[in-house]
Amino acid sequence: MSPARRLAGVKSSPVRDLLALTQRPEVISFAGGLPAPEMFDVEGWSDAFAKASDDRRNLQYGTTEGDPVLRALIAERMTRRGLPTSAQDLLVTTGSQQALTLVTTALVEPGDVVAVEEPTYLAALQCFQLAGARLVPVASDEHGMVPASLAEVLEKDRPTLVYAVPTYANPTGRTQPAARRQEIASLVAAHDVWLVEDDPYGELRYRGEPVPPLATYSDRVLYLGSLSKIGAPGLRLGWLRAPASVMPAAVIAKQAADLHTSTIDQAAAAVYLSNTDLDAHVTGLRAAYRERRDTMIEALPATVPPGTTWSDPDGGMFVWLRLPGEVDTAEVLRDALKHNVAFVPGAPFFAVRPDHATFRLSFTTNPPEDIREGMRRLREAFRDR
Amino acid sequence: MSPARRLAGVKSSPVRDLLALTQRPEVISFAGGLPAPEMFDVEGWSDAFAKASDDRRNLQYGTTEGDPVLRALIAERMTRRGLPTSAQDLLVTTGSQQALTLVTTALVEPGDVVAVEEPTYLAALQCFQLAGARLVPVASDEHGMVPASLAEVLEKDRPTLVYAVPTYANPTGRTQPAARRQEIASLVAAHDVWLVEDDPYGELRYRGEPVPPLATYSDRVLYLGSLSKIGAPGLRLGWLRAPASVMPAAVIAKQAADLHTSTIDQAAAAVYLSNTDLDAHVTGLRAAYRERRDTMIEALPATVPPGTTWSDPDGGMFVWLRLPGEVDTAEVLRDALKHNVAFVPGAPFFAVRPDHATFRLSFTTNPPEDIREGMRRLREAFRDR
Secondary structure (H helix, E strand, O other): OOHHHHHHHOOOOHHHHHHHHOOOOOOEEOOOOOOOHHHOOHHHHHHHHHHHHOOHHHHOOOOOOOOHHHHHHHHHHHHHOOOOOOHHHEEEEEHHHHHHHHHHHHHOOOOOEEEEEEOOOHHHHHHHHHOOOEEEEEEEEOOEEOHHHHHHHHHHHOOOEEEEOOOOOOOOOOOOOHHHHHHHHHHHHHOOOEEEEEOOOOOOEOOOOOOOOHHHHOOOEEEEEEOOOOOOHHHOEEEEEOOOOOHHHHHHHHHHHHOOOOHHHHHHHHHHHHHOOHHHHHHHHHHHHHHHHHHHHHHHHHHOOOOOEEOOOOEOOEEEEEOOOOOOHHHHHHHHHHOOEEOEEOHHHOOOOOOOOEEEEEOOOOOHHHHHHHHHHHHHHHHHO | OOHHHHHHHOOOOHHHHHHHHOOOOOOEEOOOOOOOHHHOOHHHHHHHHHHHHOOHHHHOOOOOOOOHHHHHHHHHHHHHOOOOOOHHHEEEEEHHHHHHHHHHHHHOOOOOEEEEEOOOOHHHHHHHHHOOOEEEEEOEEOOEEOHHHHHHHHHHHOOOEEEEOOOOOOOOOOOOOHHHHHHHHHHHHHOOOEEEEEOOOOOOEOOOOOOOOHHHOOOOEEEEEEOOOOOOHHHOEEEEEOOOOOHHHHHHHHHHHHOOOOHHHHHHHHHHHHHOOHHHHHHHHHHHHHHHHHHHHHHHHHHOOOOOEEOOOOEOOEEEEEOOOOOOHHHHHHHHHHOOEEOEEOHHHOOOOOOOOEEEEEOOOOOHHHHHHHHHHHHHHHHHO
């Protein structure tokens, strides 16, 4: 298949297309997975950029692997979170989205099979489709990817790569318990395939105990981390943690992709991580997002039609819902926009078998009063149908 | 061919590997294509980042196409340089290296032919090789790509893409005259292929009149621009100028690559372009680099062995040389490093038929006194052989 034809098949992300639609100021949007802007530590970042931009070395080209100080600081943070990591295990990327693309460039050939949770992060689906991969869905339940389904896919379809968001998944909000992670890690190791653990939300926990990253259970796991949800997404700072056997290929792919990530953004992040108590900031984020999550979940029974089901996430940014009966939530969205409220229809998150009755609500972007008002509008949109 | 095998064939950039080797403070390096750090407008960028980082919107996600203000400012600048451009024609990229990768993702399929000048920018070769393209060389003379050779390749090898650096080329320093550009543009249009015009150096002119970009002669030209050489490379800011038929595919590739380029770097660049007289800054760069160019060219006859030939660039960053006889400049480099001076051997810049007697000297990184001292060391290295 030619790239032009392949690209015609890869639709532009509906989430991002919607961002345009929903940017009218009168719309309360539960669509995009945006952090709360009022929670950004503008003062901290401003100080960090003042220091970073005052050093002319930060305007020059840098090394492909990334700022050594930043890599050391990220390694330290990951080690503290329970995943022993050294700076050499890390490649700084232009957001964790790039880490995903680099891994795909390094490991996936057109025609290769990539196994994905169904539903999953849609920009990951786009990335794999763009590489010409064949997507094979793995069933997921309320605890995420189902090991028995993965075992069957590994046996039958021989994937090159398995992709999962094990913690507070996008779009479902689901989390794999520790025992399931161990099971999945064993399966992956036994079949000698790579598993990509995409973990942008892991630190946004609102209840329960943290679950160890999947990467703690196997060295066949390529871990993707990000500062977007705990720091600021505008800097586009993420990282790949990979074993020494994969790293050289990822570094070559990174060179071809953009030589290296912004020197000045990396330097500012290194200053920020050194001078700021990021743990305290994350504690603040957790408190604010927990209230937003609770506000949305509490409003749901009075908002959605009887028979609707939804996830009850322990963390992250998303509630995943399913309407009863034969409904297309893309049509519901059209009605919702008339009431100046927005969400994302669920179908694009499915690799193979879209469930058109599903949709995703993001609860982090809006303060509680706007969530209440947005849910009121959503109730009206449902009533009008 | 599997990606792992393909990556094994794509060597890590010798230029970047050398950067590590030559970072010993006692080495005078003519190797990397680095702008002069002392010429960076630290105050201007520092002010720009102070303003940009004070606005919390610049810490949030942005649109894939790029900051609208920055796109408008770049379009205006390109229009002033003789290439009529609107903001809609532009996609902001994470350095122009990324623009090259996006174009490749959008247009090149494994097995496709990409025609390249021989020799050419080696990270472009890596990018095409990584995409599984078959590289076909087009002969070049002192005026760059030879139209007759291009015509033959277009006829015989049916490339998907033609890649050229028409102005102050890397590594040769050569520039295509206007008449040749017109001829090349006609050939490309007649054969309905795309030509990538990579133009990071176009504004760094030290003598003669500016030559219009190749893109002024045909809408089959995809133009890559960059702030790295006239502003600061650390920000990783470049752009793709493409017709409406290619842009949607490039935007989808960009989404998958990194969602968008750093919001804060784009905002800072928009502030910088609004508040600073970049033309005046570029005039200063030209004066400084002209002196460095002249210093190196003047020192060459006493430095290199008799019979050595070299290019005499009108602009850019590089002098391209060829030693007489059967010499491998990689071995000369080993000797040069003993004398604490470095350059880049020429072989990796060739897609197909490496000429091991060639090498590249960069004259922008070091001040004139260091250039003189570096050339003295290089002379000693040649004498010792």
